[in-house]
Amino acid sequence: xxxxxxxVLTGTHFIDGDHACCEGALAGGARFxxxxxxxxxxxxxxxxxxxxxxxGGSFIQMEDELAASIALQGSVxxxxxxxxxxxxxxxxxxxxxIGYAAMTETPCVFVDVQRGGPSTxxxxxxxxxxxxxxxxxxxxxxxxxxxxxxxxxxxxxxxxKAFNLSEEFRVPVMFMMDEVVGHMTEKVVIPPxxxxxxxxxxxxxxSVEDYLPYGTNGDMVPExxxxxxxxxxxxxxxxxxxxxxPNMTPQTQDKLVRRLQNKIRAAADRICMIEEEDLDxxxxxxxxxxxxxxxxxxxxxxxxxRGLKVGKLRLITAWPFPDKKIVELATxxxxxxxxxxxLGQMVREVERAAAGKAKTLAVPHAGGGVHKPEEILNAIxxxxxx
Amino acid sequence: xxxxxxxxxxxxxxxxxxxxxxxIWCPGCGIGTTVNSFARALIESKxxxxxxxxxxxxxxxxxxxxxxxxxxxxxxxxxxxxxxxxLKLANPRLNVVVYSGxxxxxxxxxxxxxxxxxxxxxxxxICVNNLIYAMTGGQTAPTTPxxxxxxxNPYGTFEPAFNLPHLVExxxxxxxxxxxxxxxxxxxxxxxxxxxxxxxxxxxxISPCPTLYQRRNKMGDGLDTMKYYKEKSKIKxxxxxxxxxxxxxxxxxxxxxxxxDRPDYQTMMHAQYVESLGERYIEVTREAVPxxxxxxx
Numbered sequence: 001x002x003x004x005x006x007x008v009l010t011g012t013h014f015i016d017g018d019h020a021c022c023e024g025a026l027a028g029g030a031r032f033x034x035x036x037x038x039x040x041x042x043x044x045x046x047x048x049x050x051x052x053x054x055x056g057g058s059f060i061q062m063e064d065e066l067a068a069s070i071a072l073q074g075s076v077x078x079x080x081x082x083x084x085x086x087x088x089x090x091x092x093x094x095x096x097x098i099g100y101a102a103m104t105e106t107p108c109v110f111v112d113v114q115r116g117g118p119s120t121x122x123x124x125x126x127x128x129x130x131x132x133x134x135x136x137x138x139x140x141x142x143x144x145x146x147x148x149x150x151x152x153x154x155x156x157x158x159x160x161k162a163f164n165l166s167e168e169f170r171v172p173v174m175f176m177m178d179e180v181v182g183h184m185t186e187k188v189v190i191p192p193x194x195x196x197x198x199x200x201x202x203x204x205x206x207s208v209e210d211y212l213p214y215g216t217n218g219d220m221v222p223e224x225x226x227x228x229x230x231x232x233x234x235x236x237x238x239x240x241x242x243x244x245x246p247n248m249t250p251q252t253q254d255k256l257v258r259r260l261q262n263k264i265r266a267a268a269d270r271i272c273m274i275e276e277e278d279l280d281x282x283x284x285x286x287x288x289x290x291x292x293x294x295x296x297x298x299x300x301x302x303x304x305x306r307g308l309k310v311g312k313l314r315l316i317t318a319w320p321f322p323d324k325k326i327v328e329l330a331t332x333x334x335x336x337x338x339x340x341x342x343l344g345q346m347v348r349e350v351e352r353a354a355a356g357k358a359k360t361l362a363v364p365h366a367g368g369g370v371h372k373p374e375e376i377l378n379a380i381x382x383x384x385x386x
Numbered sequence: 387x388x389x390x391x392x393x394x395x396x397x398x399x400x401x402x403x404x405x406x407x408x409x410i411w412c413p414g415c416g417i418g419t420t421v422n423s424f425a426r427a428l429i430e431s432k433x434x435x436x437x438x439x440x441x442x443x444x445x446x447x448x449x450x451x452x453x454x455x456x457x458x459x460x461x462x463x464x465x466x467x468x469x470x471x472x473l474k475l476a477n478p479r480l481n482v483v484v485y486s487g488x489x490x491x492x493x494x495x496x497x498x499x500x501x502x503x504x505x506x507x508x509x510x511x512i513c514v515n516n517l518i519y520a521m522t523g524g525q526t527a528p529t530t531p532x533x534x535x536x537x538x539n540p541y542g543t544f545e546p547a548f549n550l551p552h553l554v555e556x557x558x559x560x561x562x563x564x565x566x567x568x569x570x571x572x573x574x575x576x577x578x579x580x581x582x583x584x585x586x587x588x589x590x591x592i593s594p595c596p597t598l599y600q601r602r603n604k605m606g607d608g609l610d611t612m613k614y615y616k617e618k619s620k621i622k623x624x625x626x627x628x629x630x631x632x633x634x635x636x637x638x639x640x641x642x643x644x645x646x647d648r649p650d651y652q653t654m655m656h657a658q659y660v661e662s663l664g665e666r667y668i669e670v671t672r673e674a675v676p677x678x679x680x681x682x683x
Contacts, residue, residue: 006668031670032476034468053659056668058475063501067468070461074441074472077459078480079672082472100462227439227457227473228480228672234403234452236460245406246452246460 001200003027003160005193006055013188017155017181018043020188021111022051024159025083027190029198030109031057032080034071036064036090039123040179041113044085065090069097073106077235079226081163081201083109083175088117091130092137099138100237101172102260105214105222107201109162111175113182114290114341116367126179127367128290129342134174135319141257143264145271146174146319148289152186158316164199165271169263170221176318178341180291180370208232213244214256220263264320273316274325278304282311283334284383287326287350289315291370292339299339299376308384318346326353335383339363339376359386398425401435403455410449414600414608416567416593417447420514421454423570424485427577438481441470443490445521446595447514450485464494467502470509477672478652481581482508488515488529492548496528503557505651506585512577513550513588516595517632524598531634535602549631554588555644561587562627562644567594568615569640576642585650592638603634 007026015023022044025033031052035045049059057080062068065086072082086094091112101108114130116122134146145165149155155177162173204211204223213233214222225231238246239253264271275293277300279285284303288296293314303310311333313325326336326349335358338347347362354360363379365371402425411417428435435456442451444463451458461469466484474482484491491499491513502509518536519525525538528548535542551562561583565573573591580587594600594611605611615638622630623641630639649657659667 032472034472053663054666054668056670058655058670060471060475062468062471063497066465067471067498067501070465071468071472071475074459074469074474075476076472077457078473078476080476082476096462097465226477226672227459228437228477229457230436232435232455232457234458234460236452237462238460245403 001198003193003196003198004029008190008193008196010190010192013190014185015152015188016043016183016185017149017152017177018113018183019047020152020155021159021175021177022047023188023190024156025109025163026051026055027156027193027196028160028163029081030083030163031055032072032075032082033059033084034062034068034075034082035059035085036062036068038087038090040115040182041085041087041111043182044111044113065093066097069094069110070100072108073097073101073104076106076108077227081107081167083111085111085113087113087115088130089120091133095137098144098172099140099142102138102142102144103237104235105170106172107166107170109159109166109173109175111177114176114178122368124179125368126291126370127341128178128292129345129367131176131318131342131345134176141261143261144172144174144319145169145264145317146176148176148315148318149181150290150293150314151181152184152188155181156188156190160196160198164197167199167201168221169267170202170224171264174319176290178290212242214240215242216259220259220266268320269324271317271320272322274322275312275314275316277312279311279313279329281309283309284337284380285311285313285329285333286337286339286376286380287313287315287346288339289318289346292341295371295373296339296376298373299380302373302377303380308380310380315346321349321353323353326350327355330354330357333358334386335359335361337361337363337376337379337383339365339371339379341365341367341370359383397429398422401425401428401455403453406453409453411446412597414594414596414611415446416516416591417450417514419567419570420512420573420591420593421450423573424512424577427574427581430574431578431581433481433581437479438483439473440483440485441466441473442484443486443495445487445490445519446516447485447487448490464490465498466490467495467498467509467511471502471507474508475652476670478670479672482510484509484511486513488513488517488550489519489527492550492553493528499554500557503554503559503586503588506558506560506648508584508650508652509586510577510580511586511588513590514593515550515590516593516599518595518599520595520598524602531632533634534599547632549627550590551588551630551643552627555627558586558648559588559644560585560646560648563642564590564592564630565640566592566615566619566638568612568619572640584653585648592632
């Protein structure tokens with residue numbers, strides 16, 4: 001289906017990534033957000049609070065991030081599309097509810113505008129150090145999807161996409177921005193509503209008698225009902241059977257948790273988005289994401305000017321990780337160079353997928369700024385000599 | 387519909403998920419008694435069951451959500467109220483009940499309790515207070531009266547306890563009552579009354595935990611506790627909530643302590659947007675259920 005025109009601010013805008021993310025959420029169908037103020041993310045919900053009463057939705061500022069991250073899930077079961085927005089310390093507080101969303105298959109979006117950590121760290125300065133937390137932060141086995149925009153335009157486009165993926169797979173989607181992408185102002189083009197594809201809720205059409213809240217029809221994603229429609233269904237964070245009833249057996253646990261993982265893993269090829277350039281003859285591939293990919297671009301240009309065979313692989317989807325692409329490239333390139341605003345997170349994934357077939361060079365940065373292109377260039381030069 | 391005169395079935399049975407029985411609660415536990423009063427209140431006040439949603443947290447009382455035949459959510463520990471807040475805001479037509487325990491609502495969820503009362507969100511909160519953490523084995527709760535013995539205060543508690551009616555009154559609740567599981571009819575009446583209120587309503591039910599609280603404090607079994615409740619309870623409608631704190635063996639003040647009106651969150655939100663945005667304001671509405679698939683297909 002197409003976007004509800006009431007939420008779409010069609011036109012050419014000069015706005016920052018945080019505001020573009022808000023517009024993406026509105027275009028993607030979000031009609032509820034719950035938040036708690038935290039730098040550098042708050043502008044997203046500030047704009048949402050101003051916009052949403054004019055499009056038939058609501059915003060509430062909750063008492064903390066725990067409340068925000070569960071209020072949004074209540075709203076989803078009440079029929080809304082919903083999201084919350086935070087940064088490092090708040091993201092840490094939300095972890096339990098990412099697990100609840102994964103377990104109860106509540107479609108929703110968590111936006112994390114990353115800043116330097118650990119703890120209070122660098123509230124106003126960038127980092128990309130929540131990437132592993134986004135994947136593994138809640139307890140237990142589960143899969144999520146994580147997207148990494150590198151511009152305000154992508155903050156719009158990919159927020160729409162994040163909502164669509166969350167609905168298609170009934171999974172919490174992590175929207176991994178960073179302070180620079182959130183606060184940089186660039187041109188953002190918002191298309192007309194009839195050019196924006198929106199995935200509707202996978203709502204059941206079954207009768208009350210036939211409806212099984214966690215039954216599946218082959219695609220591993222159950223159909224949803226909302227409170228107040230007469231289905232009288234039960235939702236629990238406990239291990240549950242197809243009826244949604246708690247069932248504390250290893251068999252039910254195995255069936256449920258494997259399905260929660262497999263519904264994402266089986267569709268990984270379809271979910272994974274990457275941007276690639278000059279990979280066909282590359283000796284060295286720079287793997288980057290978010291704001292770091294903008295700096296990496298400069299380093300790649302400089303390296304190519306020097307005649308080095310460098311290719312670009314940008315992760316638009318961080319999770320699921322595009323294993324296949326790295327596995328394939330590892331058989332024919334010398335090395336991967338992985339700059340990121342942390343001391344080595346996604347580089348571990350590159351290394352794992354490359355499995356020793358190609359070298360992996362990390363270009364770590366503790367956050368608080370971005371790399372100098374020369375730092376990445378030096379790594380490319382070093383990698384070319386492998 | 388429900389036929390309360392038919393004596394072949396328990397009148398509350400249609401409101402329960404009988405396919406989930408037997409329940410997990412211990413013999414002598416009071417939670418089932420409160421559910422019975424709740425179900426009777428629903429029947430007597432002819433509440434529309436389709437728009438009624440029940441939200442629980444974690445703990446013994448948190449399991450109520452799994453046993454009632456309603457749209458029901460068993461959420462995370464302490465977060466039933468914020469979950470219910472989101473549910474109510476997304477679909478204002480829903481009648482949302484939060485049914486949880488004292489530890490869940492006043493310790494880990496204490497912040498949400500006071501803020502929901504402050505906002506006056508239209509939620510009916512039923513707090514089953516067994517004065518202890520029961521699911522995890524009898525640890526001290528914020529409600530455990532001084533000198534009571536628990537597994538984490540084996541020499542007796544020395545922390546002051548929360549007086550929950552006082553707390554929620556101060557925070558802004560429009561309806562506050564307390565009963566014990568001895569007062570099944572009064573409890574049902576209070577629940578019915580709360581359904582007539584718009585805003586944050588809080589009903590505390592003092593309930594026995596014979597397995598942990600009563601046993602450890604040598605207070606006998608479930609029946610002994612009923613006798614105790616009968617002897618020690620004093621109906622004090624309108625008593626100042628500040629004076630209804632509980633002690634280990636002292637009087638249990640019960641009754642309706644607060645019944646007042648002030649605009650609820652959504653009423654105030656609506657008024658604010660109408661005033662500020664005028665015709666630009668679009669109210670939250672929920673679409674009707676999509677067309678059902680015919681069962682014969």
